Amino acid sequence: MATHPPDDIAIIGWHVSPMIRRTELTEAQMLLEVVNGATAHAGITNADVDFTCAGSCDYVAGQAFSFVQNIDAFGAWPPKRDSHVEMDGAWALYEAWVRLLVGDLDVALVTGSGRSSTADPDIVYPMEMDPYYLAPLGVDAMSFAALQARVLLDGGVVTERQMAEIAARCRRDARANPHAQVAGDFDVDALLAEDYVREPLRRHDLPPITDGACAVVIARADKARELCENPVWIRGLSHCAEIHYAGLRDLRQAESITRAAKAAGVGDAPVEVAELQTAFTHEEPLVAAALGLGADVVVNPSGGPLAANPIMATGLVRIAEAARQIRDEGRHRTLAHSTSGPCLQQNLVCVLEGE
Amino acid sequence: MTTTRSVEATIRFPYKRSLGPVMGAFMTALTEQRFLGIRSGERVLCPPREWDPDTAADLSADDLVEVGPAGTVESWTWVSSPSAAHPLDHPFAFALIRLDGADTALLHAVDVASPDALSTGMRVAPRWKAERVGHITDVEAFVPGEVPQGGGGAGAEEPVTMMDYDAAITYTTPVTRNEMRAEAANAEGRFLGLECPACARVYLGGRGFCPIDALELGPEHEVELSQRGTITNYTIIEPVQYPGQTETEPFARVHVLLDGSDVILGYQPVVEFPVGDVRIGARVAAVWNDTKVASGGGIELDGWIPTGEPDDTDPNLVNRIC
Amino acid sequence: MSHQPCAIVGIGQTHHKSRRWDVSLGGLVREAARRALDDAEMDWDDIDAVVIGKAPDLFEGVMKPELYLTDALGATGKPMFRVHTAGSVGGTTGIVASHLVETGRHTRVLAVAYQKQSEGNAQFALGSGKGASLGAGGAFAPFMRSYIQRSGAPLDVGPMVAVKDRLNALKNPYAHLKLENISLETVKASPMMWDPVRYLESCPSSDGACAVVFTDEAGGKAAAAAGRQPAWVLASAVRSEPASFPGRDPVRPQGAIDCAAEIYATVGVSNPREQIDCAELYVPFSWYEPMWLEAHGIADEGAGWRMVESGATALDGDFPVNMSGGVLSSNPIGASGLLRFAEAALQVRGMAGEHQVDGAKVAMAQAYGASAQYFAMWIVANSLDPFGS
Incomplete structure (x- = not known):
């Protein structure tokens, strides 16, 4: 067995909630399930958790300080070392990973959660755009994706048929994923015969609206070994941002992904599987190319965000799925990607390895 | 249900x-x-x-x-x-x-x-x-x-x-099963409590879990709670005007400890209780409002009214605020 | 352990006002960041990563504003991170930034926290726009009543804190409230807003931002060698606890007690009142000063008010608290925690100007949030070994 320096940190447990169109649970109740599921998966109890970090969003919840109620799901008594990011749970994992790197704590629990069903995404997401030039126009996330898709189509980076093929592949692969919300066999020609929703995007190019949550437990090397026979090692973790206003960017590029990938050491060894937060079909070839992935890399075997897209947890689910590929599917080296903002503005890359 | x-x-x-x-x-x-x-x-x-x-x-x-x-x-x-x-x-x-x-x-x-x-x-x-x-x-x-x-x-x-x-932005928020059961109890003029099987703490019925033990609580954990209690703490608020503010005169918000339990209802309105009389130790009872029943709604808690019983003089009451 | 020393070499803040209608959101955060970079003798290029903190996005109506502010804060092509831990968020912002340096992830990190309350209405947003809210004062008033009764504190103690902090604010060029004629009489004559809290015992609503530049040991030593005193982050800690359950004491929250105990233990403080020279504590309502002095073990339980009454927490006392004027004088909510942390650093750098505590070598800062259930604290010093161990 390989030895690991004490600063190596591993994923030792995780839990993904059911991914559904509309939950009847509160966000805290959704978290309760994944928190208890992830600690059970890791073979620990709440008392073993030294640090908790949650990722969620007030505007998704429709309430200021919404995360304060979610602390109830962590069993934070006696009081816990804890933090919260108004970002996807993948970034909560980043903060927890840095916190464990400090060296004085052994185990951290990370969550991402959101109930996207509670409001119309076309009304909510313009709120995250430039408050002077974009939000007043109500420019929604789907429109931004469509503008980038057209640039990629015009530039020959992707074709509408390839986009439909990506959708069909993801939904076909999703049949084997018990957490998938949208899965099945779809005929590419039939998909291409459908009307546009936001030309050049059709229904199949878009993610579903999903309520869901995810929790992941990480531990420092010695503790991971003690608790777990087959820890999944976090080999690299980095994130990077681009200019916000899409009109100021070259939308054919995703340089922040390339930078994050380099910092995370993606190119140091071959990656077998990549779980990408590509919620729109055209993003997959762009992100894969920016990551430097070869054609042999299996992309989104879970179905990816096109199968289930729990906003604020979608990125953390990618990390859990990439870990599952190592733990359950015998892979050695996998990758997870998360993104936020219009046209892939902000990106995180996580490289995982088995023993 | x-x-x-x-x-x-x-x-x-x-x-x-x-x-x-x-x-x-x-x-x-x-x-x-x-x-x-x-x-x-x-x-x-x-x-x-x-x-x-x-x-x-x-x-x-x-x-x-x-x-x-x-x-x-x-x-x-x-x-x-x-x-x-x-x-x-x-x-x-x-x-x-x-x-x-x-x-x-x-x-x-x-x-x-x-x-x-x-x-x-x-x-x-x-x-x-x-x-x-x-x-x-x-x-x-x-x-x-x-x-x-x-x-x-x-x-x-x-x-x-x-x-x-x-x-x-219009938000459509689900009402959880626990909240519905708590509302149904309120509609009968009752308070529902949920008792954690691990720590035995009791919470008001809508909550659905124990934050200490991170345990789900459901119908099997339900207990009845008194509709009478004692004011443990309060504040009198001078209303500040902002969009959505409905109060114009100073108003009281009180913490009520329900009889026979550790359940505290915080920041509760009072009924027929002049702000100058609001005090720690005062005995109060829940007042329900049935004006929405005719239109298919439930009974709602209006606030707390003095019962006229002698005050509770326990000096520690003021600290019962969670 | 990979933990390595982290130094603060740049601090900047805006002038805090009820309405900074002269600047955009980007302009506001850049004003603070530019001052911090200038103080650090750095430019945008020198920064490796940015951490941004603020309280609810509903206050300004900009969701996940770290996206819009990425390029405003020079984070194009860099990591941009956003934390939100309620009122303690400014403290968390600084702590996360310090960890990025301590773990060697980055060499130079810019932390920025802000709130532009005038864009919206905090009372309105606290109720999420759905109707009436009690306001923070109404939420905390019962806690203060409980403190007053259990400690037996004279009722003048709250007003004394209010006067002391506003006198300190007169010495701070960036402070929002400048109440030249503040006195016990004017405080006591002000309206009772949330009984037992009066108007002048309450924090204002401010627009403002704060920025801090963190660097590694080499960077800190280089600054020192160039005659620019760094502040060293000796310890930091956070704690959270659920808002409401039977047995919780929000007047003396276990999270606050544990958080303080952790930073004292890390630095080797056994008697904080003796060993720490001054403190910036998150005091949005006057009574929170004695409450925190007790919960943080600076005063014995029930004796915090005696420190206030004796003048020990005044600028010329033996344990000055809120030298900057505190939250009672400036409250851009999301920035308020980082302002506390930054003022502690300014003090040990000897750069606090008229509100400098003579000879301050070790300072602590604290921020808290939500229903007094989120805590962030740190201890900074003018050297890595202030007690000569």
């Missing part, structure tokens, strides 16, 4: 934004039917900002230059069913438009009858609103061609420094 229901609430946000020197100049120019970009090195950025987006170097309002009014579409998407937040109420396009003289693209709407009229590289010009206030929507939309449309009238008399932004 098995079918779920949800509560709908629309949150309206009235915001007032200060624009700063560069965006203020841009918005002022819009009232004059002109577009401004800002020079940064070799490039002209439109829409302009106070910093170079690559280097974060300061850009000054002195470096503003006029661009447009016509420009070239660099990308577009067709919005076949506009949202309430969109600038037009009929199908239109969003487009990235590089205005003449600018090196970057402005995002705005293009108003054409159908997507067949759109192509990357097409030329567009603004259709100005007749009344312009210094807002990105002073441009109603762009239209095909080289010649600006609409507009008329004079620009702003004073430089524009502020903009309004109103957003309304």
Whole structure:
């Protein structure tokens, strides 16, 4: 067995909630399930958790300080070392990973959660755009994706048929994923015969609206070994941002992904599987190319965000799925990607390895 | 009791934004039917900002230059069913438009009858609103061609420094099964409690879990709670006026410890209890309001009314606030 | 352990006002960041990563504003991170930034926290726009009543804190409230807003931002060698606890007790009143000063008010608290925690100007949030070994 320096940190447990169109649970109740599921998966109890970090969003919840109620799901008594990011749970994992790197704590629990069903995404997401030039126009996330898709189509980076093929592949692969919300066999020609929703995007190019949550437990090397026979090692973790206003960017590029990938050491060894937060079909070839992935890399075997897209947890689910590929599917080296903002503005890359 | 229901609430946000020197100049120019970009090195950025987006170097309002009014579409998407937040109420396009003289693209709407009229590289010009206030929507939309449309009238008399932004989001939030059972109990004039099997703490019935043990609580954990209690603490609030404030006179909010339990209801309204009489130790009872029953609603808690019993004089009451 | 020293070499803040209508959101955060970079003798290029903190996005109506502010804060092509831990968020912002340096992830990190309350209405947003809210004062008033009764504190103690902090604010050029004629009489004559809290015992609503530049040991030593005193982050800690359950004491929250105990243990403080020279504590309502003095073990339980009454917490006392004027004088909510942390650093750098505590070598800062259930604290010093161990 390989030895690991004490600063190596591993994923030792995780839990993904059911991914559904509309939950009847509160966000805290959704978290309760994944928190208890992830600690059970890791073979620990709440008392073993030294640090908790949650990722969620007030505007998704429709309430200021919404995360304060979610602390109830962590069993934070006696009081816990804890933090919260108004970002996807993948970034909560980043903060927890840095916190464990400090060296004085052994185990951290990370969550991402959101109930996207509670409001119309076309009304909510313009709120995250430039408050002077974009939000007043109500420019929604789907429109931004469509503008980038057209640039990629015009530039020959992707074709509408390839986009439909990506959708069909993801939904076909999703049949084997018990957490998938949208899965099945779809005929590419039939998909291409459908009307546009936001030309050049059709229904199949878009993610579903999903309520869901995810929790992941990480531990420092010695503790991971003690608790777990087959820890999944976090080999690299980095994130990077681009200019916000899409009109100021070259939308054919995703340089922040390339930078994050380099910092995370993606190119140091071959990656077998990549779980990408590509919620729109055209993003997959762009992100894969920016990551430097070869054609042999299996992309989104879970179905990816096109199968289930729990906003604020979608990125953390990618990390859990990439870990599952190592733990359950015998892979050695996998990758997870998360993104936020219009046209892939902000990106995180996580490289995982088995023993 | 098995079918779920949800509560709908629309949150309206009235915001007032200060624009700063560069965006203020841009918005002022819009009232004059002109577009401004800002020079940064070799490039002209439109829409302009106070910093170079690559280097974060300061850009000054002195470096503003006029661009447009016509420009070239660099990308577009067709919005076949506009949202309430969109600038037009009929199908239109969003487009990235590089205005003449600018090196970057402005995002705005293009108003054409159908997507067949759109192509990357097409030329567009603004259709100005007749009344312009210094807002990105002073441009109603762009239209095909080289010649600006609409507009008329004079620009702003004073430089524009502020903009309004109103957003309304409707949230539909599920009512959980525990909340429904608690409501059903309230409808019968009862309080429902949930007792944690691990720590034996009791919580008011809607909560659904114990925050200490992170355990789900359900029907099997239900206990009945008294509708009488003692005021443990309070505050008298002088209302501050803001959007949504419904109070005009000083009002009390009290903490009530329910008899025979550790359950505290915080920040509760009082009924027929003058603010000058509100005190720690006062004995109170729940008052229910059935005005919504006739229309199919439930009984609601109006607040707490003095019972006339002798006060509880336990000096530790004031500390019972969680 | 990979933990390595982290130094603060740059601090900047805006002038805090009820309405900074002269600047945009980007302009506001850049004003603070530019001052911090200038103080650090750095430019945007020198920064490796940015951490941004603020309280609810509903206050300004900009969701996830770290996206819009990425390029405003020079984070194009860099990591941009956003934390939100309620009122303690400014403290968390600084702590996360310090960890990025301590773990060697980055060499120079810019932390920025802000709130532009004038864009919206905090009372309105606290109720999420759905109707009436009690306001923070109404929520905390019962806690203060409980403290007053259990400690037996004279009712003048709250007003004394209010006067002391506003006198300190007169010495701070960035402070929002400048109440030249503040006195016990004017405080006591002000309206009772949330009984037992009066108007002048309450924090204002401010627009403002704060920025701090963190660097590694080499960077800190280089600054020191160039005659620019760094502040060294000796310890930091956070704690959270659920808002409401039978047995919780929000007047003396276990999270606050544990958080303080952790930073004292890390630095080797056994007697904080003796060993720490001054403190910036998050005091949005006057009574929170004695409450925190007790919960943080600076005063014995029930004796915090005696420190206030004796003048020990005044600028010339033996344990000055809120030298900057505190939250009672400036409250851009999301920035308020980082302002506390930054003032502690200014003090040990000897750069606090008229509100400098003579000879301050070790300072602590605290921020808290939500229903007094989120805590962030740190201890900074003018050297890595202030007690000569």
